Amino acid sequence: MPIRKIVYYPDPILLRPTEPVDEIDDSIRTLVADMIETAYAAPGVGLAANQVGVGLRLTVIDLSVGEAPDQLRVLINPRILEERGRQVEEEGCLSVPGFTAPVARPSWVRVEATDLDGKRHEIVSEGLMARAICHELDHLDGRLYLHRLSSLKRERLKKRIDRAIEQGEWARI
Ligand SMILES: [Zn+2]
Numbered sequence: 534m535p536i537r538k539i540v541y542y543p544d545p546i547l548l549r550p551t552e553p554v555d556e557i558d559d560s561i562r563t564l565v566a567d568m569i570e571t572a573y574a575a576p577g578v579g580l581a582a583n584q585v586g587v588g589l590r591l592t593v594i595d596l597s598v599g600e601a602p603d604q605l606r607v608l609i610n611p612r613i614l615e616e617r618g619r620q621v622e623e624e625g626c627l628s629v630p631g632f633t634a635p636v637a638r639p640s641w642v643r644v645e646a647t648d649l650d651g652k653r654h655e656i657v658s659e660g661l662m663a664r665a666i667c668h669e670l671d672h673l674d675g676r677l678y679l680h681r682l683s684s685l686k687r688e689r690l691k692k693r694i695d696r697a698i699e700q701g702e703w704a705r706i
Contacts, residue, residue: 536571537585541703542629542677542694546583550675551590553610557651565593565607565649573599577627579665581672584628592669596661606656611646611670614655622664624678631697634690636678638667 540546554561564587572580572593579594590610597604618640625633641659644666648654658666668678679687697703 535567536574537567539571539575539580539627540584540586542626542679544586544628546586546588547628547672547677548675549583549588551581551583551588551673553590554647557609557647557649561589561591561609562649564589565591568593569595569599569605572627575627578661579669580627581669583672583675590673592673594662594665594669596665606646607649608644608646608656608666608669609648611644611666611673613642613644613667613670615643616663616667617641618659620660620664624664624668626668626678628672629677629679629694630703632690632694634678634682634686636668636681638664638681642666644670 564582568580568582568585571585576598578596578598579592581592582589592608592611595605616639619637620640621635621637623633624636640663642663643655643657645653645655679690682690
């Protein structure tokens with residue numbers, strides 16, 4: 534399966550809400566297989582479809598990055614049903630390479646999503662998995678972790694990113 538090109542901030546597709554997946558057909562199955570391959574190659578624990586330039590509401594998450602096959606989750610049309618608690622941890626993003634920042638997230642979430650077989654599931658998660666799900670669902674809503682920072686911290690980080698882009702440090706694939 535081919536590795537797809539990861540879209541970097543500030544590409545507008547990252548800042549637009551994605552569209553629901555209507556039907557799980559071969560194009561969706563191919564997209565998911567490519568996204569898994571792309572996430573593993575990066576490497577990253579999760580990837581949203583709009584990060585490879587496809588504006589559809591689907592994401593893949595694997596905290597083991599390919600080491601433990603049972604950890605792979607494909608979330609199609611995911612939706613948060615309930616969230617609890619708060620955790621603050623350093624967070625990065627494949628679309629904002631080379632930067633991280635402490636981001637507050639719920640420590641526990643309950644979501645529902647469709648899998649590749651078209652079955653709707655409820656998934657309860659905490660800790661890192663809850664963080665990864667919230668990060669990816671933000672992508673699908675057209676938001677990056679930058680938007681979760683205070684405006685002062687966001688502006689400061691954006692300036693550093695703009696400088697890195699201008700100076701060509703932001704390696705383009
Ligand atoms: Zn991300």
